[in-house]
Amino acid sequence: MDSPAEPNEGDELSGESLPELLRSWRMRTDPRTISGLATSGRRGKGLTQRDVAHLTEVSERWYGSLERGTRAGYSADFLDRLSSVLRLSRAERHALYLRAVGRPPALAAVPEADAAAEADEVLQEFLDNQAPNPAFVADVAWNMIVYNQPLVDWFPWAAHQANQMRWAFLSPEAREQLVNWEHDWARPFLGQIRYERARHPGNEALRELERDILEGSPPAREMWDRREMVEHPDGDVRRLALPYHRGREVAVRIVALRPMRSDRLRVIVLMEDRRGGDST
Structure with missing residues (x-):
């Protein structure tokens, strides 16, 4: 020292x-x-x-x-x-x-830190007001910056390993909890990663995210060669089978949006869609 x-x-x-x-x-x-x-x-x-x-x-x-x-x-x-x-x-x-x-x-080198500074109390209040629906704010590399309590109730890992994509591809439990994992979740997620990599070619966090997923997930490496691109999941209905719901499948409609004051933040709300899920 x-x-x-x-x-x-x-x-x-x-x-x-x-x-x-x-x-x-x-x-x-x-x-x-x-x-x-x-x-x-x-x-x-x-x-x-x-x-x-x-x-x-x-x-x-x-x-x-x-x-x-x-x-x-x-x-x-x-x-x-x-x-x-x-x-x-x-x-x-x-x-x-x-x-x-x-x-x-060096602000340009660490956009995720800028994003964290922009996730203020107003956004936290917005997330809290989405209860009982899980909601979170992530940066361009899908690091969860702030989230509400229902999000942690549904996904306890979010309090410790708060990167949506790393969990989805590198945690064995995700293959069971994300219903129809390859078609409904993994392929669209990889399409989003490819799209953001094209938009932000110099972003080191996105580069590391791509590398970690492709090195750690053989199925992801195979799907990556499809070269699919997806801009966002807004409006998609997908299914979950979480311990929180005692393994019962639940359909959720994804609401994805951005605050107008920032192009570094994405807000995701998972709205339970009883029309597409088993509500018994």
């Missing part, structure tokens, strides 16, 4: 130090809004350093060094995970980078 970080003469930020900012952002974050985080027995408000370390997948010592203002080789990946955990605005994320590594973030 090097010496504590001091603002450079050319920094765009003045005032609060990095430790002051991080403590403030951490203490304002309500642990009850983070799925999978234990909240019973807490004595104070906000997140602890241990919470943040766990959620950003680093050691408590590593995160503590950052919060003490120690300058080190903090990666963009770590700082972006931290921005998402603390739900920083775009301006706050900018300030985090300046204080932690002495430069602003």
Whole structure:
């Protein structure tokens, strides 16, 4: 570790130090809004350093060094995970980078971090108001940024492995829970991935998503050669057989839309369609 970080003469930020900012952002974050985080027995408000370390997948010592203002080789990946955990605005994320590594973030290189900053309280309220229908907001690489409680009730994995496509192709349970997996789910999903890769050829998250799925799923590799493209699933009716429904097949109509203020976000709502499902 090097010496504590001091603002450079050319920094765009003045005032609060990095430790002051991080403590403030951490203490304002309500642990009850983070799925999978234990909240019973807490004595104070906000997140602890241990919470943040766990959620950003680093050691408590590593995160503590950052919060003490120690300058080190903090990666963009770590700082972006931290921005998402603390739900920083775009301006706050900018300030985090300046204080932690002495430069602003490369916005174009990490669209998913920008997307996370744009998923604000209004979108969360919108998702919550969709109950009992599961709903979530994802970035262009299908990383789930925010979601409502019914989504986690139906898909518990979303609280831990929050990428829709990786679950669908790399989790064995998905083949059972997504009814008619190959035709109704896998092929349209691959078509969406191919379409977004064509739209965003320089997006590293999409490139990694394609690579991971094709390396990890032999059926996906075979279907990929069909070169199908699908723009969106809006209006499609598909079937699920989830433990939440005790294995009973349920038909859902997919509502897919984008907020007008962002081209990085997609909103998905799964509306139970009793006309197409077994409601017994």
